[in-house]
Amino acid sequence: MTAADTIFESRRPAMTGLAYRMLGSRAEAEDVVQDAWLRWREVDAPAVDNPGAFLNRVVSRLCLDRLKSARARRELYVGEWLPEPVVDVDETFGLGENLTVAFLLALERLTPLERAAFLLHDVFDTPFAEIAATLGRSEAAVRQLAARARDHVKAGKPRYKPSADEERRLTQAFITAAMSGDAASLRGLLANDVAMHADGGGKAAATMNPVFGLDNAVRLLEGIARKWPHPGGTSVRLARINGQPGVVLSHDGVVFQTMGLDIVEGRIAAVYTMRNPDKLARISP
Incomplete structure (x- = not known):
């Protein structure tokens, strides 16, 4: 395995977790990560200063592209749409309050840009400057996107932790x-x-x-x-x-x-x- 392969594989769980939360589909998330791999192979990996930021940018943009067609499909969906269930996932996928179905449904009520800004900053600890570069918006605009999203998703967070x-x-x-x-x-x-x-x-x-x-x-x-x-x-x-x-x-x-x-x-x-x-x-x- 090359150094570039090692870097990518070390980031795979986080990329899959980000894409799943963006799309609500484990299958689509893994397709996105595969597409990100193809793009990663085309760059000079040792010359990339921050591989994590680079790969998050690629995954986010791929997800935003997919969300355009996903919204159209949802309008034709029969009955209530729920995210593809993730069963007994490994901790590296990112368990916790930001994986629950209620949380994912709250994300569905956001615009794609709000969803991306919120997830990248609040869930994946990405600096606003990097998010701005990813989304092609000013840093101030990205802060506003994340703030609006944060207000909307509060209701999706668990209110109680049972034993x-x-x-x-x-x-x-x-x-x-x-x-x-x-x-x-x-x-x-x-x-x-x-x-x-x-x-x-x-x-x-x-x-x-x-x-x-x-x-x-x-x-x-x-x-x-x-x-x-x-x-x-x-x-x-x-x-x-x-x-x-x-x-x-x-x-x-x-x-x-x-x-x-x-x-x-x-x-x-x-x-x-x-x-x-x-x-x-x-x-x-």
């Missing part, structure tokens, strides 16, 4: 109650203002819009349990979904659903269900 035991207990209890349609147990687990999100992408059955409130959530889960597609044949494993507690469900060795949970003060405040097979293909059962 590992609490996460495990609530996750196990929830999936048992959900699969059996146990309304009484569900009422003891879900928050009054719980939000149920689901992404089927038009390729798998899922609610078209989020479902809010305890009564509506319980009715939804009861109905799903009555129609459960693989009675007695579903394999369930606990997993970290975007750094939060969740489960991966499979049948005959094929993952057909993930569920990530947002736990707040001993109750499940949000459930993020992924059923779009295109976004589950990379997950091991």
